[in-house]
Amino acid sequence: QSVLTQPPSASGTPGQRVTISCSGSTSNIGYNSVSWYQQFPGTAPKLLIYSNNQRPSGVPDRFSGSKSGTSASLAISGLQSEDEADYYCAAWDDSLNGWVFGRGTKLTVL
Amino acid sequence: QVQLQESGPGLVKPSETLSLSCTVSGGPVSSDRYYWSWIRQPPRKGLEWIGYIYYTGSTNYSPSLKSRVTISLDTSKNQFSLKVTSVTAADTAVYYCARGYCSGGSCYDIDPWGQGTLVTVSS
Numbered sequence: 001q002s003v004l005t006q007p008p009s010a011s012g013t014p015g016q017r018v019t020i021s022c023s024g025s026t027s028n029i030g031y032n033s034v035s036w037y038q039q040f041p042g043t044a045p046k047l048l049i050y051s052n053n054q055r056p057s058g059v060p061d062r063f064s065g066s067k068s069g070t071s072a073s074l075a076i077s078g079l080q081s082e083d084e085a086d087y088y089c090a091a092w093d094d095s096l097n098g099w100v101f102g103r104g105t106k107l108t109v110l
Numbered sequence: 111q112v113q114l115q116e117s118g119p120g121l122v123k124p125s126e127t128l129s130l131s132c133t134v135s136g137g138p139v140s141s142d143r144y145y146w147s148w149i150r151q152p153p154r155k156g157l158e159w160i161g162y163i164y165y166t167g168s169t170n171y172s173p174s175l176k177s178r179v180t181i182s183l184d185t186s187k188n189q190f191s192l193k194v195t196s197v198t199a200a201d202t203a204v205y206y207c208a209r210g211y212c213s214g215g216s217c218y219d220i221d222p223w224g225q226g227t228l229v230t231v232s233s
Contacts, residue, residue: 035218047220088156
């Protein structure tokens with residue numbers, strides 16, 4: 001059972017800007033930082049954004065994250081075909097004392 | 111650069127125990143900054159956090175699995191392990207080991223992840 005709410009799908013054409021939302025509560029997103037993960041079929045998730053809006057080394061600056069209250073967003077600008085993947089948000093949950101994930105958003109590049 | 115690698119049987123019979131190990135290379139599991147975690151992903155579904163172990167041996171598990179899960183740490187082998195008892199078909203999933211980063215009383219991201227190992231529960 002996912003505690004964070006994401007849209008199941010998103011789409012865009014090459015070059016467009018796409019955003020994916022992630023909604024939680026005060027026990028998770030409200031008081032803890034959000035991370036985002038990119039997953040291609042048959043591979044492990046890869047850290048894309050940490051601490052709400054920080055990019056690990058090697059992640060293009062086309063990817064950006066933001067957080068406001070109990071919601072967060074991942075934005076992808078200059079969409080490319082290789083961005084087609086599943087995207088998951090996650091946050092520490094103080095009630096669970098563990099990590100919670102969204103159900104994932106499948107991004108399609110049209 | 112820290113790397114994690116899962117190992118264990120890919121097929122487990124219903125009602126038996128699933129056992130997996132995660133070997134950590136490039137850094138010690140005896141670090142006070144990380145929660146060594148297990149996460150699973152059923153076929154065509156999302157990610158589910160199973161639990162973690164801290165270097166002190168302290169653990170915490172998902173409430174939905176708590177009665178069947180044990181995570182342990184072997185610092186001599188730089189490994190941590192997962193056991194899930196009384197498995198059913200619903201436990202069929204890709205199981206990932208991963209490192210969760212925590213500092214100053216707060217926990218942040220999960221990175222890196224192992225490549226994952228598919229465990230099928232079937233007779």
